Amino acid sequence: DAGVIQSPRHEVTEMGQEVTLRCKPISGHNSLFWYRQTMMRGLELLIYFNNNVPIDDSGMPEDRFSAKMPNASFSTLKIQPSEPRDSAVYFCASSLVLAGELFFGEGSRLTVL
Amino acid sequence: GQQLNQSPQSMFIQEGEDVSMNCTSSSIFNTWLWYKQEPGEGPVLLIALYKAGELTSNGRLTAQFGITRKDSFLNISASIPSDVGIYFCAGPNSGGSNYKLTFGKGTLLTVNP
Numbered sequence: 001d002a003g004v005i006q007s008p009r010h011e012v013t014e015m016g017q018e019v020t021l022r023c024k025p026i027s028g029h030n031s032l033f034w035y036r037q038t039m040m041r042g043l044e045l046l047i048y049f050n051n052n053v054p055i056d057d058s059g060m061p062e063d064r065f066s067a068k069m070p071n072a073s074f075s076t077l078k079i080q081p082s083e084p085r086d087s088a089v090y091f092c093a094s095s096l097v098l099a100g101e102l103f104f105g106e107g108s109r110l111t112v113l
Numbered sequence: 114g115q116q117l118n119q120s121p122q123s124m125f126i127q128e129g130e131d132v133s134m135n136c137t138s139s140s141i142f143n144t145w146l147w148y149k150q151e152p153g154e155g156p157v158l159l160i161a162l163y164k165a166g167e168l169t170s171n172g173r174l175t176a177q178f179g180i181t182r183k184d185s186f187l188n189i190s191a192s193i194p195s196d197v198g199i200y201f202c203a204g205p206n207s208g209g210s211n212y213k214l215t216f217g218k219g220t221l222l223t224v225n226p
Contacts, residue, residue, distance in 0.1 A: 004155075031212060033212075040217055041215040042219065043201070045213055045214065048212055048213070050160075055212070056212070090153050091156075098194065101158060101161060102156075102158070104156050104157070105155050105156030106153070106154055106155050107153075107155050
C-alpha cells in the first residue's frame with residue numbers, strides 16, 4: 001500500500017514568493033497533520049484536520065500560512081509570502097487511530113533565500 | 114506546555130553494542146511512542162506503549178512504559194549500521210486533545226561498522 005505522499009521533496013525559492021506544499025494521505029485515514037521540523041524547535045504541529053475539517057490550527061505561525069483539505073485524499077499547505085525563517089522540512093502525516101499512531105510522509109524540504 | 118526530555122542527545126557506538134536511551138516528562142502520559150527518523154525520511158513508528166509498566170519488543174528493540182507514567186526507555190540490542198538515525202519519543206497531550214503529540218528533541222544514534 002502507498003504511504004503518505006508529499007510533493008515537492010525539495011523546494012528552493014526566493015523571499016516573497018508563494019510556496020505550496022502538497023500531501024496525499026493514506027487511503028482510509030481520517031486524520032491529517034502538518035508538522036514543521038527545524039533543528040532549533042524540533043517537530044512542531046502546525047494544523048490538524050479530522051474528516052477534512054480543520055480542528056486545530058493553533059500551531060500555524062502567522063497569517064502567511066494557510067492549509068486546506070478539499071477532500072479526503074488531498075491537502076495543501078501554502079506560505080504566502082515566504083520568508084527565510086520559513087526554511088524547514090514540512091511533514092504531512094495521517095492516521096486512523098488517535099493518540100499517536102501517525103504515518104509520516106517523506107517531507108518537503110523548503111529553502112527560502 | 115508538556116515537554117519531553119530525551120537523553121542522551123547523541124550516541125556514537127560500535128556495531129554490536131547495545132544502546133539505551135530514555136525519555137522523561139514532568140507530566141503524566143497515557144501513551145508513549147517511539148519513532149525513528151532516517152536521513153531524508155519522515156519518522157516511522159517503532160513501538161507504541163499504552164499501559165504503565167508495559168514492556169514491548171520489536172525485534173532487537175525493547176521499550177518500557179515507566180510505572181510512574183512519566184518516563185520511558187528504548188533499548189536496542191546488538192546494534193547494526195542501519196540502526197543509524199534519530200530516535201524520538203512522543204506522547205499525546207493530556208486534557209482531551211489527544212491528537213496533539215508532543216515530541217522529544219531526539220537522540221541521534223551513530224553506529225560505526
